[in-house]
Amino acid sequence: MARRPLPRILQHGNASLARGRDLARTAADNATDVLHPLLVIGRGLRVLAATGRRKWSDTPKDKRGPALFFGAACVLVLALMPYGPLLSLIALMGAAAWQGRDRTPAGTGPGEAEAERLGSLYEALVPYFSIPEDPAPLFAHGSGWDKVFSGYEFDAAGRLTRLRIRYPAYFTDGESDSRARIEALLHAKSGRGREYLFDWDEEGNTLDLSVLPPLPAGIAAQRFVTSPGETVLGFTDAGGVQRTLPVLDGAEMRDVPPVIWRTGPRATEPHLLAVGQPGSGTSTLLRSIALQALHHGAGVLIVEGGGSGEYTCLTGRAGVLAVECGPGGARATLEWVAHETERRLIATNRARQAGRPAPEDTRRPLWLLLDRPSVLGHLAAASAAEGDGRGDPFALLQVPLRHGRSVNVTVVVAEHFDQLELLSEAVWAHTRARVVLGAASIPQITGVLGLPPHTTPTVEVPAGRGYARLGAGPVHRLQVPVTPDPYDDGVAGAARDAVLGLLPERCPGGGGTVTKSLAGPPAQAPAPADAAAEAP
16 A cells, blocks of 8 residues: 655645744743733632632531621622722732742752762761761761751852851860861862851851952052051951941942051050062052051151162152161161150150150151061171171161050061061061961961961962951951052052052152261152153
């Protein structure tokens, strides 16, 4: 028997059929979107009708008559009321829409990939949170993770953003090495490249892991709302401090939590040490501190060991007593600061013995900023080896470091990690405010701050990003305000204009008169030839 041929539409209409199916599917989707409210109301009316029928069947027969009479009376009252039928219809549609809503329960547990990630993390923690002598261990191979993990949250990529871990009571959570092992493991298993905060609750035997948002890195230098004696080192997390400052971030005004360093006779951390790698932002921090000190009427002396001209913009400005770049000028500046500290001590002591307030010139703050002093110390040592015989100039730092707090003399030292061994014992002993900027390992941060950070440092960090600790306080994350050298050609226009707007006016004499009585005029960095470069 011969086979009948297929219809022509099935032989040659494959493209037409596919196009027709797409059109039909699109029309059905559009119709579903348009008719969705009607579908919801219809489903709700069906639910209400089924509920009323069930209630009627459950009502005893001797009570159906009074119930029917009561219902008819209510309908009659609504019909006679003004706008009664319209209000009744609106109420019926609202009840139907509520009853017809989608009641599909949302997924509360982790998905398959998220559960697998939690399971692998649990298995990785078993060797650290279990011992063979435990009869009922919380962590055991092949056991469930749901009894120790809670409060977990994931981002769009499926990585952990928050987790609470319950660990056994015998874990040595009071030892820093034990904590460091757990934090390193969680950092590796939860995803590198992010900064995690670890909150250990030793009383409740719980560990909270959370991913920290990045700190604002675009806040430029500006007039901060602070009182004299307060210096904004940078900005930190909202939960780390109990104060916020209004700052201008681009074109938006916002409140951010600052790290404020207090100086003066009543300060517990009178001097500061900033450490970092080249390009980490230590010079930016010193420029920011100098601009804030000048704003409050202080006198500023700057000793730059690198000789790169990072502080040329401050030369000859009002309030800037000297900017030194050579070993001779640095020695003369340090000698003058030592003599000035002694003079202030004597004058203050005589005034107190006479029952008078301290003289006005001893109450004006004096700031000594030293950027990479180890370079100048090396040059001075080489000169001494050639027969100079004047010794290490930075031995003179002991006087302002030891006695500067009581006479408003503040010392700020910025140095690189590879030159820390050249700093004197007086610097380490009296700089109780510490800052670490740039990429650094946990041992390096701990060696400077005295405590490890509660967060995991990342490999790539922006300039001015690091950690700060004031005295015996906690370790804070820190982002220094953007304070570049305005005479640098590679600086963006907005940041350059912000720094130029904060610079004081130039003195008629050009500055640099502080050390004339001791060693002649100090070596000043050359002023820029183009005066128009200062104009915003």
